[in-house]
Every structure is written in C-alpha cells, then in structure tokens.
Amino acid sequence: MTTVSAPVVEPMGLHSLKVVSNASESPDTSTIVLDSPGITFHAGQFMMLYAFGVGEAPISVSGNPHSPGTLVHTIRRVGPVTDALCGLRPGDSLGVRGPYGDSWPAGEQGDDLLIVAGGLGMAPLRPAVFEAMANRSRYRNVSLIYGARTPADLLFKDDLVGWMSTSSIDVAVTVDRATSDWWGHVGLVTNEFSRVDFRPESTTALVCGPEVMMRVVARSLRDLGVPASSTWLSLERNMKCAIGFCGHCQFGSDFLCKDGPVLSYDRLAWRLGVDEL
Amino acid sequence: MSFSELRNQSAVLAALEDEHLEFLSSIVEEVEIAQDSVVFDEDDSAEAFYIIASGRVGLEVPVPTGTPMLLETLGNGDLVGLSWASEPYRWKWRAKALSPTRVYRFDAEKVRARCAADTSLGAQLYLSIAKAAMMRLQTARVRLLDLYPGAPG
Structure with missing residues (x-):
C-alpha cells in the first residue's frame, strides 16, 4: 500500500488567492475557503499559507478533493501567523504554495x-x-x-x-x-x-x-x-x-x-x- | 439481544467458560431502565453489576451547584459497576441511563459467594474484571493529559 503525491509544478511558486469565506468552527478555530482555480490536491496533503507581512504556516487542506476550484483550510490560532490567517475576511488575499506531502492511502479493495x-x-x-x-x-x-x-x-x-x-x-x-x-x-x-x-x-x-x-x-x-x-x-x-x-x-x-x-x-x-x- | 448473544458483545462474558456462564445465566435478571433513571448512586451499597444489552449509561459526578459532570459513557456489551467486586462494596460514582436502556443485572452477593466457593470461576471472573478496570484506568490516565488543545492542523 502506498501514498501518492500530487505533483507540484513549481515547488516554490506562490499563488495569490482570495478568501471567499471565513467561518468560526470553535472558539479558537476558523475555516477559510479560498478561490483556487486550477489547484488540485489529494486527501492528507498540506499547503503553505502566507499571511502577507506576517509569515507562512503549513496548514492541511480540510476540503473535498472532489470539489475543484476552492481550497478549504481549518486553522487554529496558536501564534501571529495563524492569528492573521484566522482574521482574514472575504475578499482579502493571501499567498499559497503547494500542495505538498503524501496523501492518505486508499487501502485495499474490500478492506x-x-x-x-x-x-x-x-x-x-x-x-x-x-x-x-x-x-x-x-x-x-x-x-x-x-x-x-x-x-x-x-x-x-x-x-x-x-x-x-x-x-x-x-x-x-x-x-x-x-x-x-x-x-x-x-x-x-x-x-x-x-x-x-x-x-x-x-x-x-x-x-x-x-x-x-x-x-x-x-x-x-x-x-x-x-x-x-x-x-x-x-x-x-x-x-x-x-x-x-x-x-x-x-x-x-x-x-x-x-x-x-x-x-x-x-x-x-x-x-x-x-x-x- | 439475548443473554447468549451478549457473550459475543461483552468482553467480561466472553472470557468465561460455559459452566460459569451457566451459573451467571441462572441468576441473571433482565431489566429495562427508563432514560434519566439512576441505575445506582454514589456511596450506595454495591449490590449488583450490570452488562448493557442496549442503550447508554453514563457514569457521573453530582455537582451541587450545577449539572452533573459526565465521567464516561458505556454502551452495548459494557460492564457497569466495578465496586461490587471489592470491599467496602460501595459505589463511587452515579450511573444513569442516558437513553432507554436494557441491562442484564447480576446479584453481587450471589456472585461473590459463588466465586469464593468456586475458585475457577473466581479467578476467571476477577481476571476479566481486572482487565476492564485496567483499560478504564489507562484511558483515564490518557485523558488526564488533556491532549486535544495541542492537536496538529
């Protein structure tokens, strides 16, 4: 059984994406949806999210791999970068690199x-x-x-x-x-x-x-x-x-x-x- | 779920030999418990133990100034009650049905007496109870670590 990686065309390429929505999941956690035409990912991969002027953090993709066109990230406030990411509002921009890493394995047929x-x-x-x-x-x-x-x-x-x-x-x-x-x-x-x-x-x-x-x-x-x-x-x-x-x-x-x-x-x-x- | 079917669901019963199950089946009592009814209360005499056939039981701590705190929930096949097995035979927590619940009730005094007379049953049953108690101790220790605020994302 193996994991798979979606190819990263430009490993250090930075996309500037716009926030579509930002919803609170719990007192310290938010889910942001990004407009991301052309970016695909496998379940389990992560992106590097860059809050302009603050810094970059690795954040797993939490959305549906079968819903192209948007990237969903669920972020907990643990420091300045994640604070800034959680504070983004619809229409704001952020930098995105990725997707990176291996995916969850599918498992064997019948498992x-x-x-x-x-x-x-x-x-x-x-x-x-x-x-x-x-x-x-x-x-x-x-x-x-x-x-x-x-x-x-x-x-x-x-x-x-x-x-x-x-x-x-x-x-x-x-x-x-x-x-x-x-x-x-x-x-x-x-x-x-x-x-x-x-x-x-x-x-x-x-x-x-x-x-x-x-x-x-x-x-x-x-x-x-x-x-x-x-x-x-x-x-x-x-x-x-x-x-x-x-x-x-x-x-x-x-x-x-x-x-x-x-x-x-x-x-x-x-x-x-x-x-x- | 019949008593014989319960054997497959209950780790405590699954560990016992047929002759021992025969004894337990001769003293078992099937009981329906309405939602929110107390199965046993803290500091009461531990006169029985229970295995859940269906439904949900919560172990809770009464809080005089507010709603009770739930320590743990138990479901199908789970053993309810450990304090009947050792002195002073008093419950440490309150057990309450969180849903309409059906349990098999075993008279603790009869079981203790039989375990004293039949050391084979005593050893098997107490080993089984020890395993259940050990698992609860281990999970309680992990929960003491209060892990989830540190989860990755």
Whole structure:
C-alpha cells in the first residue's frame, strides 16, 4: 500500500488567492475557503499559507478533493501567523504554495476503513472521509471515530450530523468533558473501537491528532490485530520550505514535508517513543 | 439481544467458560431502565453489576451547584459497576441511563459467594474484571493529559 503525491509544478511558486469565506468552527478555530482555480490536491496533503507581512504556516487542506476550484483550510490560532490567517475576511488575499506531502492511502479493495481523529486532527482527515464516501464501494465498512475536548470543540458539526444520517459510514463521537445533556459518548477514542465494525486483519486505519493520542491509538489497534503497516498517522513538525531542503521538519530519517506527513506506524513506532526527537 | 448473544458483545462474558456462564445465566435478571433513571448512586451499597444489552449509561459526578459532570459513557456489551467486586462494596460514582436502556443485572452477593466457593470461576471472573478496570484506568490516565488543545492542523 502506498501514498501518492500530487505533483507540484513549481515547488516554490506562490499563488495569490482570495478568501471567499471565513467561518468560526470553535472558539479558537476558523475555516477559510479560498478561490483556487486550477489547484488540485489529494486527501492528507498540506499547503503553505502566507499571511502577507506576517509569515507562512503549513496548514492541511480540510476540503473535498472532489470539489475543484476552492481550497478549504481549518486553522487554529496558536501564534501571529495563524492569528492573521484566522482574521482574514472575504475578499482579502493571501499567498499559497503547494500542495505538498503524501496523501492518505486508499487501502485495499474490500478492506474496512477506520478513520480516527482527535481534536484538530479532524481537519486533515475530513478530505479522507469525503474520498471514502466518493469511493464507498471500495470498502466493506467505513467508520469514523472522532474525539475532542468538549462538545464545543468539535469541528465540522454539520458534516458530522450529515454523516450520522447515512448508513454509508459509522460515526462515533466522544469527548473528554461533558454534562449529561451531551448526546455522544464521553471517554477516550479507543473506547469506541468496540462500537464500530471493523475486521482488524483487513483494516486500513487513518489516524490524526496529538502525537500521544496517535501513539495510544496505534498501539491499541496493533493489540487488536491491525497490522502496523496498515495504520497510517499524519505527523507535523516545523515545516518551512515544504520541499525537503531546509531540514526543519526532520523526524529521524524522514523529512515530514516530503516523506510524510502521512507515514505508516511500522515506520514510526520506535521514533514516537523517543524524547525530543 | 439475548443473554447468549451478549457473550459475543461483552468482553467480561466472553472470557468465561460455559459452566460459569451457566451459573451467571441462572441468576441473571433482565431489566429495562427508563432514560434519566439512576441505575445506582454514589456511596450506595454495591449490590449488583450490570452488562448493557442496549442503550447508554453514563457514569457521573453530582455537582451541587450545577449539572452533573459526565465521567464516561458505556454502551452495548459494557460492564457497569466495578465496586461490587471489592470491599467496602460501595459505589463511587452515579450511573444513569442516558437513553432507554436494557441491562442484564447480576446479584453481587450471589456472585461473590459463588466465586469464593468456586475458585475457577473466581479467578476467571476477577481476571476479566481486572482487565476492564485496567483499560478504564489507562484511558483515564490518557485523558488526564488533556491532549486535544495541542492537536496538529
């Protein structure tokens, strides 16, 4: 099983794109839609977004790979660049490079597809859900497990409601903190493994979230019998050039911008336990 | 879901041998619990344990100044109640049905007595309970890390 990369015609080429809309997802997270004629991407890839005069940040594409003409990015405010990006208004311009990196693998025909997202990790996995729904006959069963801190922190609530209303995908949503009016589950995402249908030996698992959470999820899946080579994680480091030259995103023997960000757990397992790597 | 079908859904029951299940099936009681009904309350005597056949149960902490905090939710096949298994046999949390729920209820005193008399059942059942408790401890520890604000994007 392999990942694929969409070719970047001009690796350092900067497009100036206009913001179509900016909507708040949660108290600290916004989704911006960009008018991007001619730019295509695969689920799991990222772009370098440049807030003019402030700086550049790597941001995963969170939109539908089958909706050409727009790029969607979901951004959490963590510093000056993401503050500036979240503050963009319709009609404003920003610079965009990419797409970069590998995509989520499709998995084998007839496999079960298990998507496990934690927090903002739902953003790079949302395109994978769209991709799976567009190719639903490829899989026996498709499941999404999504964990967040509180119900207010859940992203893409309209999508979740829509996916829950179809029989094409099993959706389990869980949070860490809630009151008894919360309709979903409370607990760690691994608690939800028993509530969705997948055959461990024939499952492709796509996982994105905080690294400690991904490690716990990957180990739990391994213990259930999912091969480490079939569990895929999306990692992020301090990406600068995005084309494997500068070395800022080096993670052991990989440059995550070029060799990742999506890598299989069998390649990553030992490195995820190394302090300060 | 019948009691025999529940065996496939419940990790606790799946670990037991047929003769032990036979004993449990001889004392089991099927109970319907209305939504928002309390299954057991904190500090009450732990007189039974439950396995969920359908529905959802929340473990919660009452908050005098506001709405109760949900610690964890449990669903189909999950074991509800651990405190019946060790002294002082008192519940530490409140369990409440979050939806119309059907459970299988097992009398704790009868199970404890049988486990004392039949060490094979005792070992299997307590190992199974320990596994469930260990998983809950591990996930509780991970949740203590409060991971999600640091998620990548």
